[in-house]
Amino acid sequence: MKSALLLLSYGSPERIEELDEYLRNIFNGKPVPEAVREENFRKYEMFGGRSPSNSIIANIARKLQERIGSDMDIIVAYKHWKPSIEDAAGNLGPYDNVVAIPLFSFYSQNVKDSYLNPLESALKRHNFSPRLEFVNGLANSDLFLPMWANIISEDASYDSFYLFDAHSLPDPEKEEDYLFWLRYSTYKISQILGIARSDFGFQGGHKGWLGPSVYDVLNKIDGTSITVIPISFLYDHLEILYDLDYEFRRAVEERGMRYHRVRMPNDSAMMVNIIERAARSAITHLRGEKINGRVIGQPAAPHQREEHR
Secondary structure, three states, X not given: OOEEEEEEEOOOOOOHHHHHHHHHHHOOOOOOOHHHHHHHHHHHHHOOXXXXXXXXXXXXXXXXXXXXXXXXXEEEEEOOOOOEHHHHHOOOOOOOEEEEEEOOOOOOHHHHHHHHHHXXXXXXXXXXXXXXXXXXXXXXXXXXXHHHHHHHHOOOOOOOEEEEEEEOOOOHHHOHHHHHHHHHHHHHHHHHHOOOOEEEEEEOOOOOOOOOEHHHHHHHOOOOEEEEEOOXXXXXXXXXXXXXXXXXXXXXHHOOOEEEEOOOOOOOHHHHHHHHHHHHHHHHHHHOOEEOOEEOOOXXXXXXXXXXX
């Protein structure tokens, strides 16, 4: 039986000349507000015309393929760039089993709606019906908290205030799981490392989205330094490099405080290991194989869909 691992993410253009096309994809072909266009061009110009995210994801895919070998083919697809989810779905005909992993930390209904639903619709249009497992969030891996604890401890300054940062999402009433994993991770990592002063906040939100914002949290902090942990993200992209390291840093420094942001997991060995474990577990479930003498999953009908939290 042939299996594929589909790595899903937001995507970004490779060259600044492609930015208009990218923005049209985000706005579903509708006119892009000029202010949004200007802001995005400014961001991309600051970083040489491209985000590092695509290269990092390509490295993750390459390292996964080296580790997994012929057990699964690794396929990358983007929500708003090329190859798109639609493109990737069109190449899944030969596969009996497909594991789809969006590269996000926490379970989210928004992620499910944004990645699983389009994938299933695309498969239906192509008349493909592999057994599909959707891994919604990687935080339930037993390596997730140790990975972040190790990253934070590399240059810890325990007199700093630790701000665990997550991306805000719409429809807060649907995101109880997302909030649970954020709160749990913040608490457990603070406990593991003995961090006395910490909280979590959100970036990129709008009115009615999840809060409080990182700026709201900043306004309540009394201290000389702040360390930011973007725990709902897994790799560097412009929401980290610009929104945090440029805009939020400016707000921190205007208050006379020092700003520090821990490194991202990116394509580190631990990050690749977490994804590999999630993929192998999902494939084992789809195949109905035995672990310790017990059958995991069932030999489901080809149309069956499973979702992992």
